[in-house]
Amino acid sequence: xxxxxxxxxxxxxxxxxxxxxxxxxxxxxxxxxxxxxxxxxxxxxxxxxxxxxxxxxxxxxxxxxxxxxxxxxxxxxxxxxxxxxxxxxxxxxxxxxxxxxxxxxxxx
Amino acid sequence: xxxxxxxxxxxxxxxxxxxxxxxxxxxxxxxxxxxxxxxxxxxxxxxxxxxxxxxxxxxxxxxxxxxxxxxxxxxxxxxxxxxxxxxxxxxxxxxxxxxxxxxxxxxxxxxxxxxxxxxxxxxxxxxxxxxxxxxxxxxxxxxxxxxxxxxxxxxxxxxxxxxxxxxxxxxxxxxxxxxxxxxxxxxxxxxxxxxxxxxxxxxxxxxxxxxxxxxxxxxxxxxxxxxxxxxxxxxxxxxxxx
Numbered sequence: 001x002x003x004x005x006x007x008x009x010x011x012x013x014x015x016x017x018x019x020x021x022x023x024x025x026x027x028x029x030x031x032x033x034x035x036x037x038x039x040x041x042x043x044x045x046x047x048x049x050x051x052x053x054x055x056x057x058x059x060x061x062x063x064x065x066x067x068x069x070x071x072x073x074x075x076x077x078x079x080x081x082x083x084x085x086x087x088x089x090x091x092x093x094x095x096x097x098x099x100x101x102x103x104x105x106x107x108x
Numbered sequence: 109x110x111x112x113x114x115x116x117x118x119x120x121x122x123x124x125x126x127x128x129x130x131x132x133x134x135x136x137x138x139x140x141x142x143x144x145x146x147x148x149x150x151x152x153x154x155x156x157x158x159x160x161x162x163x164x165x166x167x168x169x170x171x172x173x174x175x176x177x178x179x180x181x182x183x184x185x186x187x188x189x190x191x192x193x194x195x196x197x198x199x200x201x202x203x204x205x206x207x208x209x210x211x212x213x214x215x216x217x218x219x220x221x222x223x224x225x226x227x228x229x230x231x232x233x234x235x236x237x238x239x240x241x242x243x244x245x246x247x248x249x250x251x252x253x254x255x256x257x258x259x260x261x262x263x264x265x266x267x268x269x270x271x272x273x274x275x276x277x278x279x280x281x282x283x284x285x286x287x288x289x290x291x292x293x294x295x296x297x298x299x300x301x302x303x304x305x306x307x308x309x310x311x312x313x314x315x316x317x318x319x320x321x322x323x324x325x326x327x328x329x330x331x332x333x334x335x336x337x338x339x340x341x342x343x344x345x346x347x348x349x350x
Contacts, residue, residue, distance in 0.1 A: 007157045010184040014174055015164040017192035021199035023225035029206035030215035040343060042204035044336040046237060047298045048311035049197045050230065052331040053169065054291040055312035056319040065320050073288060080289045084296035090132035090231065093296075094139060097289030101282030 072108075076100040125245065126252025133231045133253070134260040136290055137168075141261045143283040144171050145268020146275065151179025155269050162265040166258055167229060169287060170194045193325045200332065201233045208240040211247065220247070227254035234294045303339065311335035 034042070058073045059065060067074075080097035087093070127134075141162065148158035153175060161171055170191045177187045202225060209216045209224065216224070232254055239245055299305055315331035323330065 003152075004154050004157060006184065007153055007178060008160065010174075010178065010187055011157060011161045011165060013184060013188040014161065014170065014191040017188055018165055018167055018170065018195045018198070019226065021196055022202050022228045023222055025199060025202035026206045026209060026221040026225045026228075027218065029203055030209045030221060034207050037340065039207065041336050041340045042200065044304065044307050044339040045197075045200040045204050045332060046233065047295055047304050047308040048332040048335040048339075049200060049328065050234075050291050050295045050298070051308035051312040052315035052328040052335070053197075054288060054295065055316040056327065057288045057291070059316055060319055063324075065316075073285060076282070076285050077288070077292065080292045081296075084293045088297050090290065090293045090297065091135040093293040094136055094286055094289040097285050097292070098139075098282040101285045102280060105280050105282065 070108075072101055072104045075104060122246050122248050123252055126249040127256050129235065129239070129245075129249065130253035130256045133235055133257045136231065136286075136293075137257055137260040138264040138267075139283070140168055140286045140290060141264020142268035142271070143286055144168070144175065145265040145270075146272035146283070147172060147179075147268075148175040148265070149269045149272035151175045153178060153269075155266070158269045159262060159266050162262045163258075165191070166227065166261060167191075167195050167198075168231075168261075168290075172287065190325060193329070196329055197230075197332065198228055198233075201230070202228055205233060205237055205240070208237075208244070216247070220251075224250065224254070227258055229257075230294060231290070232257055234297050238297060303342070307335050307339045310338060 033039075058077055059067060059071075061071065061073055076097045079100050080093040083089075083096040084093040144162070145158060148161070148171075153161075158175070161174065165171055165174070173194060174187055174191055177190065205228070209221060215221065235253060236250055295308055299308075311331045311334075314334055315327045318327035318330055
């Protein structure tokens with residue numbers, strides 16, 4: 001089998017495991033209102049998921065804890081957080097963070 | 109005549125609203141999609157396969173991780189299992205948004221629910237859940253926003269793959285920070301209370317501790333489940349006290 005075909009099949013496999021978690025809850029849980037306790041529990045999920053992905057990305061960039069001044073991600077996070085807090089917009093924090101990283105890499 | 113003109117204006121404003129709302133996501137997706145395309149090209153994926161992944165998988169972090177693993181020559185089953193775990197968080201998002209996809213006390217038709225689910229990402233979720241929280245928009249607005257968001261993702265990916273071979277070293281551009289910056293932006297777009305911020309911090313610290321302790325790949329889901337549970341228990345306790 002050619003590598004391209006293996007890659008295509010891998011990607012189809014990735015799709016097959018990605019679709020059910022996205023679609024099944026919509027089919028099953030849109031039929032009637034959720035129990036209030038479950039609804040409240042779910043209301044915390046979005047911020048918790050995002051933050052759980054963010055912390056390791058910032059603080060363990062190479063797979064090891066890097067609470068150090070030479071971890072540029074920590075510095076770039078500051079303008080990104082300020083922009084996110086002030087604007088509640090998606091693009092500006094991304095821009096602020098990426099420009100900071102680029103400038104720091106030029107300077108260091 | 110006047111009525112049909114009115115209908116046309118309404119139709120136009122739905123398109124405009126859908127696109128305007130999606131604009132930040134579209135710009136973010138062009139950038140992150142571009143970064144993914146560069147990585148996919150470096151990983152040795154063909155243009156067809158790289159774009160195929162953006163069309164049928166459509167999941168930022170999973171695609172960046174998946175392309176990286178393909179580049180390292182890892183076993184397809186291991187790549188698929190990792191994708192499953194990384195994308196399992198959408199189960200929680202889908203469950204959280206499901207009760208909102210109703211109109212006149214009836215759920216949306218199955219085909220619409222399916223299409224909405226296929227295009228459910230962290231970003232479209234963040235975008236729509238804030239709007240549902242404020243009372244909702246015409247249904248087609250959501251589908252227009254989703255379609256334009258995914259189109260940006262696919263176009264960004266293709267451009268990244270085509271440009272990647274020409275650009276050489278991209279680290280100076282800082283594209284490796286795009287994903288983290290997007291997570292930061294999405295957290296703040298979601299925040300509605302101080303307690304949510306506290307719970308977000310808790311989830312982050314837990315996830316970090318679990319990852320540092322060696323529980324890679326599961327850390328996000330376990331930390332989320334724990335933090336949301338702590339939040340509900342804290343709510344129960346404070347309610348009972350007052």
